[in-house]
Amino acid sequence: MKSRPANVLFYLYGLGVLLFLYLPIVAVGFASISKARYLRFPIRKYATGWYASALASDTVAGLVWTSLTIAAIVTLISILFGFFGALAFARYQWRFRKLYQKLILLPIFFPQTVLGLALLMWFNALGIIPSWHTAIVAHLVWITPIVTLIIAIRAYGFDPSLEDAARDMGCTNWQIMREVTIPLLMPAVNSAGLFAFLLSWGNFPLSLFTTGADSTLPEWLYAKMVSGYSPLVPTLGVLSVAASALVIVVALLVRALLPMIKRLKTARPAVQPH
């Protein structure tokens, strides 16, 4: 398709949708630097005082720590389960594969609020007192299937004959896994891990009912939004978004720099022989 005037409209439309998606985040950004205790646009006085008080607050530190711990553990467990789950999803031909694929999709197609409440009741029925530990389980129910799908897309794309070749040359199952399967799936595992971490960090409907007396950052924000305005809400909102953005930037940098570092390492012996 050649570039026609109509295509310009499509580009404008795309930009319009992006503007629509980011406008509220921009609004939160403006609100976070308003000096007034009760927000009102147009903003008369700008100040960064709310950031100072947010960063100095022990409550905030506690919330951030809880959210971070949950996200880190969820990432590790979901990758472990999702890696094997993805092989069963996409790579191996086995009897109940089609049924299994549908089971994996169900939690993604399920409203998270209802899922959170169902889990709350389930934990109570089992006699487990909800805390941030149970929130990890709740996040896993939803995030592990997503991780599985992301890795599965990559697993669809790789050539099974590579594994067969390794087997013909005498590799054990474990060696094939270590030398062929894991390296081939590694890029997808990395992006799935990034997704798992960020989705857990930002999740609120699942945390809402399953953290018990503990609280995550998004949950605390919601409580403040519903019960009335606090100037810390936009501030912490921005900080939460900024943290996600930072993680993404670091991940992209690592991905860009890693090949360079590898090349340096392999190049060095040739330059400086012993």
Place this chain on the structure above:
Amino acid sequence: MNGREARLGAFSSLPLTTLLLVTFIAPLLAIAAFSIMPAKVFSLAHVPDFSAYAEFVREGYWKSLAWSLGMAAVATALLLVICWPLAYAMVRIFKRFTLVITIAVVMTLFVSENIRLFGWVITLMKGGMLEGYLRAWTGNGFDGLLYNVPVIVFGLVYIYLPFMLFPLAQGISMIPDDARHAAADLGANRWQIFTNIELPLASPGIVVGALLTFVLAAGAVAESKLLGGQAVIVISDDVESAFTYGQNWPLGSALAMVLILVISILIVMTLMKIDLDSVMGKGR
């Protein structure tokens, strides 16, 4: 299908299957069991009755369900119209811009939905970003745009846009160029190509996108709470109140069960017809 693959497949599916059985299927069964318990009990050791379901009809909880399903349907229809041109352009017209849009849209998913909805609250409220600046520049303000049904649908459209956009784009990418060119050569006009070639061939993506959006929107609660105020009560809100303030688990379970049933029927009907291998890109 050889023996080794069959064994490896079953073996590697085990951890995830076990996880989902214990943390997804079992809680749903527990909800089903609680929904037939008498009112306000907290254990399953009672004689089952269906009083909670009777209450669903008698106390008008079906209205909340109707609101939820109705608003979800409108949001899904709107999203189909909004996302189709963009998904189409992402597949056929944009080049590097597709990557920019993909990354930018995915990034919004990492921001808590309540923070993004809060952004709309301070944008649309009286004295918010829209009204505040309009009044400052023109001298004329207007009442806030919040706390009504359309703004809830607006919130649903906003939050669930990515869930429609990406499946649609995937569906559109499944239309072979040859099919469109052949139809054009045979004299089909743009509209005929759209209805007879593109829509049917992209239908797996359309179905997955529509299902995902509808189901998630039907169970959504934050949009109606933050943007809608108390304009309407949605079913998930009722479920939540029954479990928390009401301390009536059987009622909450029955309300959740009705929603779960509607959703399950839709999911089973559609997922049975779709071959996931082809949607996710095998054989391309």
